Amino acid sequence: xxxxxxxxxxxxxxxxxxxxxxxxxxxxxxxxxxxxxxxxxxxxxxxxxxxxxxxxxxxxxxxxxxxxxxxxxxxxxxxxxxxxxxxxxxxxxxxxxxxxxxxxxxxxxxxxxxxxxxxxxxxxxxxxxxxxxxxxxxxxxxxxxxxxxxxxxxxxxxxxxxxxxxxxxxxxxxxxxxxxxxxxxxxxxxxxxxxxxxxxxx
Amino acid sequence: xxxxxxxxxxxxxxxxxxxxxxxxxxxxxxxxxxxxxxxxxxxxxxxxxxxxxxxxxxxxxxxxxxxxxxxxxxxxxxxxxxxxxxxxxxxxxxxxxxxxxxxxxxxxxxxxxxxxxxxxxxxxxxxxxxxxxxxxxxxxxxxxxxxxxxxxxxxxxxxxxxxxxxxxxxxxxxxxxxxxxxxxxxxxxxxxxxxxxxxxxx
Numbered sequence: 009x010x011x012x013x014x015x016x017x018x019x020x021x022x023x024x025x026x027x028x029x030x031x032x033x034x035x036x037x038x039x040x041x042x043x044x045x046x047x048x049x050x051x052x053x054x055x056x057x058x059x060x061x062x063x064x065x066x067x068x069x070x071x072x073x074x075x076x077x078x079x080x081x082x083x084x085x086x087x088x089x090x091x092x093x094x095x096x097x098x099x100x101x102x103x104x105x106x107x108x109x110x111x112x113x114x115x116x117x118x119x120x121x122x123x124x125x126x127x128x129x130x131x132x133x134x135x136x137x138x139x140x141x142x143x144x145x146x147x148x149x150x151x152x153x154x155x156x157x158x159x160x161x162x163x164x165x166x167x168x169x170x171x172x173x174x175x176x177x178x179x180x181x182x183x184x185x186x187x188x189x190x191x192x193x194x195x196x197x198x199x200x201x202x203x204x205x206x207x208x209x210x
Numbered sequence: 211x212x213x214x215x216x217x218x219x220x221x222x223x224x225x226x227x228x229x230x231x232x233x234x235x236x237x238x239x240x241x242x243x244x245x246x247x248x249x250x251x252x253x254x255x256x257x258x259x260x261x262x263x264x265x266x267x268x269x270x271x272x273x274x275x276x277x278x279x280x281x282x283x284x285x286x287x288x289x290x291x292x293x294x295x296x297x298x299x300x301x302x303x304x305x306x307x308x309x310x311x312x313x314x315x316x317x318x319x320x321x322x323x324x325x326x327x328x329x330x331x332x333x334x335x336x337x338x339x340x341x342x343x344x345x346x347x348x349x350x351x352x353x354x355x356x357x358x359x360x361x362x363x364x365x366x367x368x369x370x371x372x373x374x375x376x377x378x379x380x381x382x383x384x385x386x387x388x389x390x391x392x393x394x395x396x397x398x399x400x401x402x403x404x405x406x407x408x409x410x411x412x
Contacts, residue, residue: 054256054407086407107346121346136406144309144323146408199399204338205256205288206348207409 044091044150049209051093051101051160052137054086056203057111061130063188064195074195077186082128083111084198085168088137089152089160098160101210102167106175110206123175123183129168131187132194133161158190246293246352251411253295253303253362254339256288258405259313263332265390266397276397279388284330285313286400287370290339291354291362300362303412304369308377312408325377325385331370333389334396335363360392 044050061084066075085105109118111125122129138151152160169185176183188194246252263286268277287307311321313329324331340353354362371387378385390396 052409054409086405104343108343108348109346110348132405134405134407136408139408141306141310141408141410144311146310146312193404195403196405197399197401201397202395203288203334203336203398205336206338206341206343207254207256208343 050090051210052088053208055206056084058084059199059201061198065189079128079130079186083122085131086134088134089157090138090150091152093152093160095163097210098163098167102171106171126179126181126183128183129185131165133188133190161190252292253412254290255410257408258286260286261401261403263400267391281330281332281388285324287333288336290336291359292340292352293354295354295362297365299412300365300369304373308373328381328383328385330385331387333367335390335392363392
């Protein structure tokens with residue numbers, strides 16, 4: 009959970025073992041002093057299986073209808089970047105998401121990756137995932153700045169597209185990647201045969 | 211994130227400051243020695259807003275059709291209990307979930323809780339949420355035993371039902387709580403105007 013991270017700040021102690029122990033016992037994590045308030049993870053991803061999914065990518069205007077994208081059987085990927093996230097994480101994130109063996113093949117055998125299924129991918133930017141509940145209010149102090157978030161999201165989408173395109177050549181299938189518009193309201197519907205929701209921190 | 215927990219095991223050191231520092235720098239969390247492999251949280255919840263949702267609670271048999279429950283505008287609550295979870299957590303969890311101000315009132319004003327919206331609640335048991343990705347394989351070693359999970363899930367559902375019933379008396383509305391069958395495949399579909407996905411650990 010703490011990969012790609014700079015070493016944490018040493019605790020505020022000299023050689024006083026009591027202080028050290030106090031630090032260990034009561035510090036939220038060893039990195040809390042300089043973390044982003046989210047346990048020093050830099051991205052959060054939620055994965056769900058679907059039979060179909062549909063997402064608005066452009067709201068309606070006075071002159072035009074709303075635009076939607078949709079996928080068939082596949083994987084829904086909600087993604088949120090937190091403070092400290094960097095592009096060096098993207099390859100590993102995409103690899104984890106697309107190679108994790110979480111999809112049920114039609115013949116009911118062992119779980120396979122979405123690339124091996126093969127299936128479609130829908131990526132949904134979801135800044136709310138970075139929230140941290142304080143009392144009754146959700147706070148988003150840990151979220152990455154919006155322009156950094158857009159840059160990382162774009163890289164994540166592009167890497168997913170490339171990876172699926174390469175897999176398509178191998179499988180001879182034509183799996184698609186669709187994705188939401190960063191910063192938009194993600195008007196969304198899905199049908200599942202069991203979402204098998206998974207949560208991954210990077 | 212580490213409430214309701216026994217104090218962590220002190221690190222394996224005598225008075226050797228180098229060992230202490232090594233422990234602090236490289237231990238995943240101060241509690242990793244005795245944790246459940248999930249950063250010592252005891253439950254994971256994902257919240258999503260919906261316009262409607264539909265869930266299978268009884269699969270079809272030879273003689274009978276599948277049974278479904280559904281809700282209108284409201285909150286979807288995916289819940290998973292991890293090792294170390296206990297019933298003393300339930301009240302706090304339900305309070306957090308039902309009182310968190312995450313729902314958009316129809317008039318577009320400040321976010322309110324699902325109780326204040328008021329809206330429906332759909333609870334979905336989701337053991338997969340306890341998973342931890344190791345390489346390409348998801349492991350569920352941190353999950354609570356199945357019978358404990360069923361007991362906690364049942365208590366969680368009952369407390370939600372009671373809390374919504376009390377709120378209904380106050381608001382004069384008739385918001386409903388619907389929930390999935392523990393251990394079943396959660397065949398599920400939803401329509402949202404933006405899921406505003408949130409993740410909470412207890």
